[in-house]
Amino acid sequence: MNKFKPNDLPKKYREQIKNKNKSRPKNEGESKLIIPGELPTQNEMVNKSKTHWNKYRDMKEKYEKIIGCCIEQQEIPFYESIHLDITYYRTNRRHDPDNIVAAKKIILDAFQKIGVIENDGWKQVKGFTESWEVDKENPRTEIKIKKREEY
Numbered sequence: 013m014n015k016f017k018p019n020d021l022p023k024k025y026r027e028q029i030k031n032k033n034k035s036r037p038k039n040e041g042e043s044k045l046i047i048p049g050e051l052p053t054q055n056e057m058v059n060k061s062k063t064h065w066n067k068y069r070d071m072k073e074k075y076e077k078i079i080g081c082c083i084e085q086q087e088i089p090f091y092e093s094i095h096l097d098i099t100y101y102r103t104n105r106r107h108d109p110d111n112i113v114a115a116k117k118i119i120l121d122a123f124q125k126i127g128v129i130e131n132d133g134w135k136q137v138k139g140f141t142e143s144w145e146v147d148k149e150n151p152r153t154e155i156k157i158k159k160r161e162e163y
Contacts, residue, residue: 046154057114093136109144
C-alpha cells in the first residue's frame, strides 16, 4: 500500500490543517458527519502496535486523513464544545462493541487536527453516546456533532 503524503491532499485541505479552526466558521447547531467504510477496532490497533510502533502510527494517520477529507467534503464547522452521537455500522457482528468503539480515539484526534475542535480534552468534549448496527451493504460511521456548553 502506498503511503499517503500531505501533498496528495487538495490545497484547500492542506491550508485548513495549517490554519486549523481559524478558517472554520463557528456552528451553533448540529452537524452530521458520515465516514464511509469500517474504522479499525481496538484489537486491530493493538495488533498493529505489537508489530512495530510505526505500524500503529501509520494506520492512525491514514484513518485521520480519511476522516479529515470527510470533514472537508461535508463542510463540518468549528465547535467550542461538543457532544457526539456516534453510530458504527459494521458489515457483521464479528467484533465486540467495546472493540468497535475504540475508534472514537481516532475520530477525536482527527477532529482536533483538522480544526473541528480546539482540543479533545474535558473542556471541549462534553460527552458522547455510541451505538452499533449491521449494514452489510454500506458499512460506515455516522456522527451527529452537537454544540454543548454543559451536557
